[in-house]
Amino acid sequence: MSTPSAATLQSPVFDPRDPDVVLSVQNVSVKFGGVQAVNNANITALKGQVTGLIGPNGAGKTTTFNVITGLEQPTEGQVWIAGTDVSRLAPYRRARLGMARTFQRLEVFGTLTAHDNVLAAAEFRRAWSKDGSDPRAVAHEILDRVGLRGVAHERVDALPTGLARLVELGRGLATRPQLLLLDEPGSGLDETESVALGDLLIELAAEGMAVLVVEHDVDLVMRVCDRIHVLDFGQVICVGVPREVQADPAVQAAYLGAET
Amino acid sequence: MTTFLALTTLGIVVGCIYGLTATGLVVTYTTSGIFNFAHGAIGMMGAFTYWQLSVAWGWPVWLSLVAVLLVGAPVFGAVVERVLIRPLHGSSVDLTIVITLGLLLFLIGLANVLWKPTEARVLPAFFAGATPLQIGSLSVSINQVLVVVVAIVVAVGLRVMFSRTRVGIAMRGVVDDPDLAAMTGVSPARIQQLSWALGSSLAALAGILLAPLVTLNILTLTLLVINGYAAALFGRLKSLPRTAVGAIILGLLVNYAKGYTPAGGLLEQLQPAIPMIFLFFLLIWIPAARLRTSSAAGTAAPTVPGLRQSVLVGAALVLLAVVLSQTLSAPNLLIGGRAFILAITLLSLVLLTGYSGQVSLCHLTFVGLGSYAMGTWGGGSLVGVVFAVLLSVLAGCLVAAFTSRLRGLYLALATFAFAKAMDEAFFLRELGEGGTLTVQRLQIPGVATESDAAYFLLSAVIFTAAAIGVLAIRRGRFGRQLTALSDSPAACATLGVNTNVTKLVVFACSAGLAGLSGALFGGLQGTVSALDFNVLGSLSLLLALRIGGVNTITGALFGATCFALFPTLQSHVPANLQLAYLLTGLAAVSIGRDPDGFGGQVSKLGARLRAVRGTPPSAPSPSTASRPELEEARLVHS
Numbered sequence: 001m002s003t004p005s006a007a008t009l010q011s012p013v014f015d016p017r018d019p020d021v022v023l024s025v026q027n028v029s030v031k032f033g034g035v036q037a038v039n040n041a042n043i044t045a046l047k048g049q050v051t052g053l054i055g056p057n058g059a060g061k062t063t064t065f066n067v068i069t070g071l072e073q074p075t076e077g078q079v080w081i082a083g084t085d086v087s088r089l090a091p092y093r094r095a096r097l098g099m100a101r102t103f104q105r106l107e108v109f110g111t112l113t114a115h116d117n118v119l120a121a122a123e124f125r126r127a128w129s130k131d132g133s134d135p136r137a138v139a140h141e142i143l144d145r146v147g148l149r150g151v152a153h154e155r156v157d158a159l160p161t162g163l164a165r166l167v168e169l170g171r172g173l174a175t176r177p178q179l180l181l182l183d184e185p186g187s188g189l190d191e192t193e194s195v196a197l198g199d200l201l202i203e204l205a206a207e208g209m210a211v212l213v214v215e216h217d218v219d220l221v222m223r224v225c226d227r228i229h230v231l232d233f234g235q236v237i238c239v240g241v242p243r244e245v246q247a248d249p250a251v252q253a254a255y256l257g258a259e260t
Numbered sequence: 261m262t263t264f265l266a267l268t269t270l271g272i273v274v275g276c277i278y279g280l281t282a283t284g285l286v287v288t289y290t291t292s293g294i295f296n297f298a299h300g301a302i303g304m305m306g307a308f309t310y311w312q313l314s315v316a317w318g319w320p321v322w323l324s325l326v327a328v329l330l331v332g333a334p335v336f337g338a339v340v341e342r343v344l345i346r347p348l349h350g351s352s353v354d355l356t357i358v359i360t361l362g363l364l365l366f367l368i369g370l371a372n373v374l375w376k377p378t379e380a381r382v383l384p385a386f387f388a389g390a391t392p393l394q395i396g397s398l399s400v401s402i403n404q405v406l407v408v409v410v411a412i413v414v415a416v417g418l419r420v421m422f423s424r425t426r427v428g429i430a431m432r433g434v435v436d437d438p439d440l441a442a443m444t445g446v447s448p449a450r451i452q453q454l455s456w457a458l459g460s461s462l463a464a465l466a467g468i469l470l471a472p473l474v475t476l477n478i479l480t481l482t483l484l485v486i487n488g489y490a491a492a493l494f495g496r497l498k499s500l501p502r503t504a505v506g507a508i509i510l511g512l513l514v515n516y517a518k519g520y521t522p523a524g525g526l527l528e529q530l531q532p533a534i535p536m537i538f539l540f541f542l543l544i545w546i547p548a549a550r551l552r553t554s555s556a557a558g559t560a561a562p563t564v565p566g567l568r569q570s571v572l573v574g575a576a577l578v579l580l581a582v583v584l585s586q587t588l589s590a591p592n593l594l595i596g597g598r599a600f601i602l603a604i605t606l607l608s609l610v611l612l613t614g615y616s617g618q619v620s621l622c623h624l625t626f627v628g629l630g631s632y633a634m635g636t637w638g639g640g641s642l643v644g645v646v647f648a649v650l651l652s653v654l655a656g657c658l659v660a661a662f663t664s665r666l667r668g669l670y671l672a673l674a675t676f677a678f679a680k681a682m683d684e685a686f687f688l689r690e691l692g693e694g695g696t697l698t699v700q701r702l703q704i705p706g707v708a709t710e711s712d713a714a715y716f717l718l719s720a721v722i723f724t725a726a727a728i729g730v731l732a733i734r735r736g737r738f739g740r741q742l743t744a745l746s747d748s749p750a751a752c753a754t755l756g757v758n759t760n761v762t763k764l765v766v767f768a769c770s771a772g773l774a775g776l777s778g779a780l781f782g783g784l785q786g787t788v789s790a791l792d793f794n795v796l797g798s799l800s801l802l803l804a805l806r807i808g809g810v811n812t813i814t815g816a817l818f819g820a821t822c823f824a825l826f827p828t829l830q831s832h833v834p835a836n837l838q839l840a841y842l843l844t845g846l847a848a849v850s851i852g853r854d855p856d857g858f859g860g861q862v863s864k865l866g867a868r869l870r871a872v873r874g875t876p877p878s879a880p881s882p883s884t885a886s887r888p889e890l891e892e893a894r895l896v897h898s
Contacts, residue, residue, distance in 0.1 A: 092753045092756050092759070107751040109747040112743055112744070124741070
């Protein structure tokens with residue numbers, strides 16, 4: 001167990017009502033029986049930035065995502081999305097505030113085609129937002145954008161994992177979120193695809209989206225992230241820009257410790 | 261006071277028996293993760309076998325007990341585990357439900373073959389001749405004392421076994437973590453087999469103790485043992501002490517209710533259904549399971565025909581029906597009509613189970629409500645159809661609203677409890693035990709529908725229209741939403757879908773369609789009785805659809821045709837051979853090997869034919885063989 005590093009202490013305190021703060025996880029703890037999966041974590045994702053959430057396996061990253069999206073109840077702490085305390089809201093209500101996510105263990109609509117996955121999401125968005133958008137046009141645009149045009153009419157459970165992850169990304173984008181949570185989007189992609197994914201994330205942030213990404217590919221994380229949170233044993237041990245995080249001794253210890 | 265004491269005694273005795281059956285259920289569930297719906301039937305078989313040995317063949321009591329409890333039941337449990345349960349490791353919850361339901365029906369069918377239901381049998385109580393104990397004004401029979409003593413001995417024995425013996429500790433290890441247990445040299449498969457043997461013995465013991473208190477009747481006994489399921493759920497299918505407490509509460513509840521509910525009125529009507537109502541509410545209060553999917557590999561989704569194709573095939577079907585209506589004999593017209601009407605019921609299950617992935621074991625209840633509405637208020641008018649649909653939709657909404665958080669096994673159990681409770685508290689009361697309700701045939705102004713031929717044609721047309729409608733739903737926005745819900749409820753929720761509403765809507769639609777088929781069914785038969793809507797019928801219905809193929813129209817039609825033909829087949833074999841139960845059960849058990857069913861085979865065959873002819877299928881439907889993850893799933897199955 002490591003103590004919070006200097007970088008954490010120096011990180012600015014964010015007001016969850018600040019319009020630039022799209023996601024604010026405040027003092028969240030999760031216990032499974034006797035196991036402390038997340039311990040008093042504070043995580044912030046800002047508008048127009050790619051925020052990284054990294055850490056060794058079992059550090060509590062996916063659990064944190066589940067707490068943010070409402071699939072898991074925290075033992076303590078609050079979650080704010082776009083200035084609203086959503087701690088007591090059902091998952092679908094949180095999503096309607098403009099949040100979408102992908103899953104580490106795939107949760108695609110496997111018996112539908114890639115196109116229909118994205119189309120379904122666009123239809124959901126239209127049904128709850130009543131924005132009058134044309135789901136088919138949205139699906140068309142997004143399939144092009146994430147590079148799935150070629151496999152649009154393949155059933156998703158017949159696609160390789162990497163492409164299925166892109167389907168989840170496209171599905172999330174089809175709801176036009178202001179906050180996008182990506183759980184290991186790069187695993188299963190080859191190098192070219194991974195670079196394209198990085199470019200896309202930077203582009204999305206530039207358009208004003210807040211992106212929070214869990215990723216093991218260090219090169220990808222260092223390239224695309226504006227700020228990085230490091231989780232170890234459920235605790236945020238470090239927050240900072242990529243350069244700071246790489247230099248942090250606690251982070252190095254956590255990763256080296258995990259490898260030996 | 262005497263009444264109270266007598267009821268309390270009886271409550272504890274019945275509670276002890278519930279405890280025995282529930283304990284067996286929990287032991288098998290915890291080690292194998294598979295809920296044994298056939299547990300009740302195993303208890304029934306145990307009691308009948310014991311009767312056969314001790315009464316019919318005159319074996320001594322002790323020898324008969326040893327033969328049933330220490331030889332017959334454990335061997336049976338071990339064989340079931342080896343043949344049916346072990347291959348299910350890693351398959352979807354739905355499949356495990358279907359397999360054990362199949363076993364339940366098969367055993368009931370088998371019992372009917374072995375022990376003619378027309379013959380009366382009496383299983384004497386143990387120590388029947390002995391004078392009852394007198395405690396003050398209370399008289400307690402030796403048999404009752406025996407039941408309590410046996411239950412206590414079993415409870416203490418299990419406690420010692422799980423805490424002191426190697427085998428018991430190994431069992432607990434397997435429950436906690438099979439892989440870890442395997443590493444310490446314990447064979448999880450062996451332990452699982454042992455627990456099924458133990459579970460079967462406990463079920464048989466409960467059956468033998470229960471039989472003298474009631475009559476030795478196949479259905480009664482099976483359903484009574486099933487009441488014990490509620491106690492197991494009180495223990496959350498995990499804790500044996502909690503299960504015991506649940507069993508005693510249930511026993512007392514049932515007997516106080518029997519003794520104290522005033523005659524007439526709603527309470528009296530609800531009284532026989534108390535165990536199932538208890539079960540239903542226990543399930544509702546079970547802590548919400550996290551929204552996760554477990555379906556690693558779904559069944560192959562067949563190609564969905566387009567509107568043109570479905571209308572063309574539909575027209576051909578109607579034409580065929582026209583020809584048939586002119587040529588078939590009157591009895592065959594009835595069979596044909598029955599097939600089409602059942603096919604409408606199965607269509608409602610295609611919508612619910614096939615498309616949205618929710619299990620329902622109460623669809624015959626909706627059918628029954630449809631018949632009831634048509635018979636009571638409809639009088640054969642179109643308004644009657646509206647009543648039938650509305651009543652079923654209402655019931656469907658109620659079930660869906662209460663069970664919105666439940667999935668898989670818990671949803672299956674809750675709908676099962678609802679069906680059984682409706683059976684006991686509504687149909688048996690309203691239609692009377694052995695009584696019937698007259699239902700008029702639907703009359704459409706300007707169309708003659710009264711004759712068998714015309715009614716057959718009408719059923720065919722309505723089925724065709726419903727099938728085209730269901731396919732249109734499948735292709736459209738709502739269909740995508742249902743598929744999405746079936747494939748990943750968690751993803752749906754994080755995309756802003758209120759999955760409870762989706763479930764409610766699909767449940768209502770499905771119940772409505774079932775209600776419509778009920779209105780038609782009543783008219784076809786002329787009269788309906790409570791037996792037509794028995795909960796076991798609902799099980800057969802789901803199984804028929806699984807056999808046909810759960811998400812295809814072909815599957816619905818095929819399953820319904822088989823089902824409609826059962827009575828005819830039945831007339832060609834000895835009356836005691838309950839073909840409907842035997843065959844459905846057998847076939848359901850066999851689909852453990854091929855979850856796609858008949859309809860899935862047809863769809864695959866079509867795809868293969870198209871491939872041979874060199875034309876690409878209209879929409880890509882990758883054959884199962886080309887999907888590595890399905891390959892893997894198959895390996896696990898076999």
